[in-house]
Amino acid sequence: MNNTLSHRIFSRMTKPIERFIHAETSSGLLLLICGVFALALANSPLFDAYHHFWDTPFRIGLGNSIMAKSLHHWINDGLMVIFFFVVGLEIKRELLVGELSTAKKAALPVIAALGGMVAPALLYTVFNAGTPAERGWGIPMATDIAFALGVVALMGNRVPFALKVFLAALAIADDLGAVLVIAFFYTAEIQGMMLLWAAVVFAIALVGNVLGVRSVLFYLIVGIILWFCVLESGIHATIAGVLLAIAIPAKQRINADDFTDKARGYIAEFARQTRESKSTLANEQAQSAVRDLERSCELVQTPLSRFENNLHLWVAFLIMPVFAIANAGVRLEGNLGEILLHPTTLGIFVGLVVGKPLGITLFCWLACRLKLAHLPEGVTWFDIAAIGALAGIGFTMALFVQDLAFTDAQLAMEAKVGIFAASLVAGALGYGLFGFRGWRAQQA
Numbered sequence: 502m503n504n505t506l507s508h509r510i511f512s513r514m515t516k517p518i519e520r521f522i523h524a525e526t527s528s529g530l531l532l533l534i535c536g537v538f539a540l541a542l543a544n545s546p547l548f549d550a551y552h553h554f555w556d557t558p559f560r561i562g563l564g565n566s567i568m569a570k571s572l573h574h575w576i577n578d579g580l581m582v583i584f585f586f587v588v589g590l591e592i593k594r595e596l597l598v599g600e601l602s603t604a605k606k607a608a609l610p611v612i613a614a615l616g617g618m619v620a621p622a623l624l625y626t627v628f629n630a631g632t633p634a635e636r637g638w639g640i641p642m643a644t645d646i647a648f649a650l651g652v653v654a655l656m657g658n659r660v661p662f663a664l665k666v667f668l669a670a671l672a673i674a675d676d677l678g679a680v681l682v683i684a685f686f687y688t689a690e691i692q693g694m695m696l697l698w699a700a701v702v703f704a705i706a707l708v709g710n711v712l713g714v715r716s717v718l719f720y721l722i723v724g725i726i727l728w729f730c731v732l733e734s735g736i737h738a739t740i741a742g743v744l745l746a747i748a749i750p751a752k753q754r755i756n757a758d759d760f761t762d763k764a765r766g767y768i769a770e771f772a773r774q775t776r777e778s779k780s781t782l783a784n785e786q787a788q789s790a791v792r793d794l795e796r797s798c799e800l801v802q803t804p805l806s807r808f809e810n811n812l813h814l815w816v817a818f819l820i821m822p823v824f825a826i827a828n829a830g831v832r833l834e835g836n837l838g839e840i841l842l843h844p845t846t847l848g849i850f851v852g853l854v855v856g857k858p859l860g861i862t863l864f865c866w867l868a869c870r871l872k873l874a875h876l877p878e879g880v881t882w883f884d885i886a887a888i889g890a891l892a893g894i895g896f897t898m899a900l901f902v903q904d905l906a907f908t909d910a911q912l913a914m915e916a917k918v919g920i921f922a923a924s925l926v927a928g929a930l931g932y933g934l935f936g937f938r939g940w941r942a943q944q945a
Contacts, residue, residue, distance in 0.1 A: 528817040529651025532896060535825035536921070543830035555827050576827045577904055578738040580820045582728055585739040587816050588676050589746025590809045597751055600670035607674075608874035609865060610667055613885075614674035616864025617892050618642040618682075621856030628848035637845060637906040637916055639686060641852030643679040643898030645924070646672035647817065649891045652928050659939035661884070663877040668888050671861070679898055680743050687905040689735040699730035699741070706748035715750060715804050723748075737905065749808055754800035767794040821897055828900045831917035840918050849899070849919030854926050858889030887934035893927030895920055 542551045555573040570578070592601075601607040621641035629635045649672060653660050706723045714720075724745045731741040755763070767790045774787035781787040799807075833840065840846055865885050868874040876885070903916040 527651075528647040528821065529645075529649075531818060531822050532645075532647060532825050535822040536829040536896065539826045539828075539830035540921070543832045548832055551830055573827055576824055577901070578732060579728075581824060581901065582739050582742040583812060584742070584816050584820050584824070585680065586724075586742035586746050587809060587812050588673075588680070589743035590749065590805055590812075591673055592677050592743075593746055593749070593751065594805060594809065595670065595673050599673075600666060601674065605874075607670075609868060609876070610670035611674045612864050612868040612874060613667075613671050613861045613889075614678055616860035616862075617644065617671070617675060617857050617889065618678050618860070620860025620863070621852030624856040625848035625852040628844040628851070632844065633909065634845040634848070634907075634912050634915075637849070637903065637912070639679075639682045639902045640899050640906060640916055640920070641849045641856060641895060641923070642675075642682060643895055643902060644672050644675045644857070644892045645894050645896040645898055646676065647821065648894040648896050648924065648928065649931075652891055652894070652932055653935075656932065656935050656939075659935050661879055663880055664884055664888060667877060667880070668891065671888070671892065675892070676898070679902070680740065683737050683902065683905065684740050687902065688737060691735045692733060695730050695734035696736070699727060699734050699736075699744075702727045702730055703744050703748065706745060710748050710750050713750070713754075715754075715799075717804075717808075720745065720749065720804075720808075746805075749805045751803045751805040753803055755797065757801065760797055760801040763797045764794060767791075767797065824897065825900070828904060829917065829921075831914050831921075833918070834914065837918075840915055841922065843915045845912055845915040846919035846922070849895075849916055850923045850926075853893040853895050853899070853920075853923035854890075854930070857893035857927070858886050861889035861892060862886045883934075883938065887931055887938065890927055890934055891931030893930070894924045895927075896924045899924075 539551075542548070555576075556571045558569050559572055559575055560569040595601040599606075600610060622638045625638045625641050626635065629637065646669070649668060650665075653665055653668060702723060706720065706727065709719055709723065724741070727745055728738055728741040731744070732738040771787050771790040771794070774784055774790065775781060778784065781791070841850075862882065862885050865874075865876070866882070869876060876882075899920045900917065903913060903920065907913045907916060
């Protein structure tokens with residue numbers, strides 16, 4: 502009785518935490534809090550401590566082989582590899598069975614994502630062509646999927662399900678574009694031998710997939726070696742995460758019907774073995790049935806889905822918040838009004854707030870006009886423009902590209918101010934447009 506009561510009390514205490522973790526808005530909300538926290542630290546008397554902490558050297562290695570990098574570099578070149586690995590898994594899932602799995606499904610979100618990358622890059626270039634800041638054209642191209650979907654979740658049923666699916670597919674296609682931009686345009690000098698070794702290791706991972714290797718340890722070891730080779734090759738280390746994701750198997754070992762039959766048999770065996778004694782501690786047959794059931798659960802899942810499910814919370818609630826705290830801290834030096842009017846800041850702001858909805862809407866219109874795609878049922882052009890506004894929330898990915906684009910502290914500060922301002926305005930604009938949509942529907 503006491504145990505039952507304790508269990509109920511514990512469940513009631515932990516249920517709000519579970520709801521928070523699984524809520525769509527939680528990741529975006531936590532990112533926002535971390536960004537504001539970093540901004541406050543950077544503009545407080547603790548700035549020097551904040552700055553020096555992330556510059557603290559951290560070393561790993563064996564014997565004479567030592568890698569020494571600052572904490573900031575370990576986060577951006579190490580932890581963010583896991584983030585890009587999960588992004589790669591999401592892209593692969595969508596290409597295999599999701600909204601990007603057929604040409605008909607993929608046409609509109611892919612074309613929309615392309616427009617949402619081209620227009621912001623062009624607008625940024627208009628403001629910064631021929632200046633030291635022109636290298637930052639990739640900053641306003643990316644959408645922060647956690648923030649965008651978080652704002653959509655806040656609006657509940659005011660956003661039709663078809664639009665939520667469209668935004669998710671657009672954001673994933675956008676992520677794929679960002680990965681390609683980082684790989685081809687934000688890469689240092691290439692080291693041919695290390696690039697060759699990276700290709701060999703990647704081939705080993707692919708062979709493991711073909712041979713049906715499902716071991717987490719195998720892909721972990723191969724992934725670490727691949728990360729090191731890519732890092733030393735001059736290509737940004739995060740690309741290793743996407744490459745490894747491509748090699749992760751996406752096939753079940755047993756189908757749903759076989760799993761159902763086996764699971765029923767194991768559960769029935771477990772029930773027989775525990776009919777007289779509820780304890781399984783000394784009941785080898787009952788434990789064997791549980792192990793067999795556990796094994797069947799593993800076989801019916803794909804390694805891709807297991808990796809994605811197991812890493813999602815770590816990425817959403819640890820890696821991305823740590824990245825935000827380490828990268829969002831910008832010290833505002835000088836007049837904020839002047840900073841907002843600087844070409845770097847304006848290029849990013851206009852690119853995200855104006856370029857994203859303009860590019861997405863225009864490219865969608867052209868796709869429909871040329872009969873390459875069609876709007877989802879019940880979706881209007883106003884809805885597409887509102888989704889485009891939400892896609893202007895660039896936060897995490899924009900900060901990441903900014904770190905690759907600029908080494909100059911002044912340019913980095915101006916870029917971060919532009920990213921913050923644009924993400925806030927884009928989120929408010931998208932929320933307002935969908936609020937107006939809901940009000941208009943009620944009036945009708």
